[in-house]
Amino acid sequence: PQGDYPEKVAVVGAGVAGLTVAHDLAQSGYQVTVFEAGLVPGGMLTTGVPLFRLPRELVRREIDAILSLGVELRLESPVGVPGRTLEDLRREGYQAFFIGAGLQASRRLDIPGADLPGVLHGLEFLKLVNLGQRVDLGSRVLVIGGGNVAFDVARTALRRSEAEEAEAFRVTADVARTAARRQGVSEVHVVCLESLAEMPADAIEIDEGQHEGLKLHTSLGPRAILGNGRVEGVEFARCLSVFDSERRFSPTFEETQRKKIAADTVIMAIGQRAEFNFLRPEDGIELTGRGLIKVDPETLQTSRQDVFAGGDVVLGPRLFIDAIASG
Numbered sequence: 001p002q003g004d005y006p007e008k009v010a011v012v013g014a015g016v017a018g019l020t021v022a023h024d025l026a027q028s029g030y031q032v033t034v035f036e037a038g039l040v041p042g043g044m045l046t047t048g049v050p051l052f053r054l055p056r057e058l059v060r061r062e063i064d065a066i067l068s069l070g071v072e073l074r075l076e077s078p079v080g081v082p083g084r085t086l087e088d089l090r091r092e093g094y095q096a097f098f099i100g101a102g103l104q105a106s107r108r109l110d111i112p113g114a115d116l117p118g119v120l121h122g123l124e125f126l127k128l129v130n131l132g133q134r135v136d137l138g139s140r141v142l143v144i145g146g147g148n149v150a151f152d153v154a155r156t157a158l159r160r161s162e163a164e165e166a167e168a169f170r171v172t173a174d175v176a177r178t179a180a181r182r183q184g185v186s187e188v189h190v191v192c193l194e195s196l197a198e199m200p201a202d203a204i205e206i207d208e209g210q211h212e213g214l215k216l217h218t219s220l221g222p223r224a225i226l227g228n229g230r231v232e233g234v235e236f237a238r239c240l241s242v243f244d245s246e247r248r249f250s251p252t253f254e255e256t257q258r259k260k261i262a263a264d265t266v267i268m269a270i271g272q273r274a275e276f277n278f279l280r281p282e283d284g285i286e287l288t289g290r291g292l293i294k295v296d297p298e299t300l301q302t303s304r305q306d307v308f309a310g311g312d313v314v315l316g317p318r319l320f321i322d323a324i325a326s327g
Contacts, residue, residue, distance in 0.1 A: 004028075004029025004030075005028075005029045005030050005031070006031075007030055007031070007095045007096065008030075008031045008032075008033070008092075008093050008094045008095060009021075009025055009030050009031065009032050009033070009094065009095070009096045009097070009098065010032075010033055010034075010035060010079075010089050010094040010096075010097050010098075011032060011033070011034040011035065011097075011098045011100060012035055012079045012097065012098065012099045012100065012101055012278055013034075013035075013036065013037075013043065013099065013100040013101040013102060013311075013313075014034045014035075014036035014038075014041035014042065014043060014063075014073060014075075015042065015043020015044060015045070015100055015101075015102045015311060015323065016042075016043055016044070016045060016100075016311065016320050016323040016324055016327065017098075017100035017102070017310045017311025017312075017323040017324070017326050017327040018034055018043070018098065018100030018101075018311070018327065019034070019041065019042075019043075019063065019066050019100075019327070020323070020324050020326075020327025021098045021100065021310070021327045022034050022066060022069075022071045023066045023069065023071070024327070026066070026069040026070055026071050027069060031070075032070075032071050032072070033071075033072040033073075033074060033094075034071060034072065034073050034074065035074050035077045035078070035079050035084070036073065036074065036075050036076075036077060037076070037077065037078035037079075037278075038075065038076070039075060039076060039131065040075070040131070041063050041073055041075065042059050042063060043100075043102050044102060044320075045059050045320070046059055046130060047123075047126065047127040047130050047131065048123060048126050048127070048130075048149075048152075049126075049130075049152070050126065050129075050130075050152050050155065050156045050159075051129070051130065051156075052155070052156075052159060053152075078277070078278060079278040080277055080278035080279060080280065085280060085283075086279075086280075086283050086307070087282070087283075090306075095306060096306050096307075096308070097306060097307045097308065098307075098308045098309065098310065098327075099278075099285075099293060099302070099307065099308070099309040099310075099313060100309070100310055100311045100313065100323075100327065101274065101275075101276075101278060101311075101313050102274075102311055102312045102313055102323075103272035103273055103274050103312045103313065103316075103317060104123065104272075104274070104275055105121075105123065105272065105273050105274070105275045106121035106122050106123045106124060106268060106269070106270070106271070106272060106273070107268075107270050107271035107272065107273050108121070108268070109144070109222065109268055109270060111222055111223060111224055111225065112223075112224040112225065113224055113225030113226060113227060113231070114225055114268075116225055116227045116229075116230060116231050117229070117230045117231065118138075118227065118230050118231030118263075118264060118265050118266060119225060119231060119265075119266045119267075119268070120135075120265060120266070120267045120268070121267065121268045121269075122143075122145065122149050122150065122152075122153045122267055122268060122269030122270075123149070123272060125153055125156075125157075125267050126149075126152065126153060126156060129156055136184075137157055137184070137185050137264065137265040138184060138185070138263075138264025138265050139184050139185060139186045139187070139264055140185075140186065140187050140188075140189075140262055140263045140264045140265075141154070141157045141158075141185055141187070141188045141189070141263060141264070141265045141266075141267065142188075142189045142191060142233075142234055142261055142263035142265070142266050142267070143157070143188065143189065143190045143191070143266075143267045143269055144191055144192070144222055144234070144266065144267070144268050144269065144270060145190070145192060145268065145269035145270045145271075146190070146192025146193065146194045146198075146199040146200055146201055146218075147199075147200045147201050147269065147271075148200070148201050148202060148205055149269045149272070150190055150192070150201065150269035150270075151190065151201050151205040151206065151209045151214075152269075153267050153269045154188050154190045154209060154214050154267075155208075155209055155212060155214070157185055157188050157265075157267070158185060158188045158212055158213060158214065159212070187213075187215060188213070188214050188215065189214070189215045189216075189217060189261055189263070190209065190214050190215070190216050190217070191217040191218075191220050191222070191234070191236065191261065192217075192218055192220070193219070193220070193221050193239045193242050193251055194218060194219070194239075194242050195218050195219050196216075196218050198242060199218070217236075217259075217261070219238060219239045219240075220236035220237070220238065220239055220259060221236060221237050221238075221239045221251055221253055222234050222235070222236055223235050223236060223237050223253075223255075223258070225266055226260065231263060231264065231265060231266050232262065232263070232264075233260050233261055233262040233263050234260070234261055234263060234266055235258060235259070235260050236258065236259045236260070236261070237253040237254065237255050237257060237258055237259075238253060238254040238257035238258075238259075239251055239252070239253055240252045240253060240254055271317075272312070272317050273291060274291060274292060274293075274312075274313050283304065283307075284303055284304050285302050285303060285304055285307060285309075286302065286303040290316065292313060292314055292315075292316060293309040293313050293314050295308070295309050295310070295314050300314065300326065310323070310326035310327055311323040311326050311327065314326065
């Protein structure tokens, strides 16, 4: 039971890794507080996984079971703001920290037109839908990316029945938002650099996506987003190769072979990255060359003795089970 030990532990992020840590420490008798910047706990389980993949009631039951151990959950409580920095929390008596903030941001693409209205990013789009917020996509949606997240985004945009599920989740989560509207979507295109054989998405995702009606375009690289005040389409160049001889990402293009695809909305799904707005330079937390938190591989201890980290913010994008094991 929680309370056997006097030490207080702060967990940054109520995602899979953070909640696993909270569960195990609480069972061991420690006082655990989880600080979550968002509106709901669960991390990618609740904001990144499409509703058609994972029943939210199951997620809620799992989280409730963890909280029933005595874990304190503070929502809309980002760490790093005045009054809630790591140093502030130390002064409040927290003696150890676990950072499980995940990779909450999408990678950006630096091409002309990337800032036009109508350009969205994959994780942000899924979060809006999962929290029941209004998303007007128009009739033609173009998703850039060839991984599983790109197919999650594209299949979410295409599935009309999900609006009702989003509304049900909105009510349960008590988020005062309007359910996503995608009734006007008539076609969804998925465009990627890779050939069909090279695409990183699972084969079943590609097959099911095409069966549902996704239009797949391979070996194309975006060169500009077109539009006058709002997105009207994307211009691509033929991608000749994605990797160099040492399998490093280094795409080459035949710039004279161009293709334009019309779209009302463009959603970028080309990768994830960490946001470290919860850290300050004086925290002394070292990062790796990949922009992740550097830890001891055995203990997951960071460069600061009382701070540990795990999950995607250390491992990079992985499966949920990897984040659980890390926690």
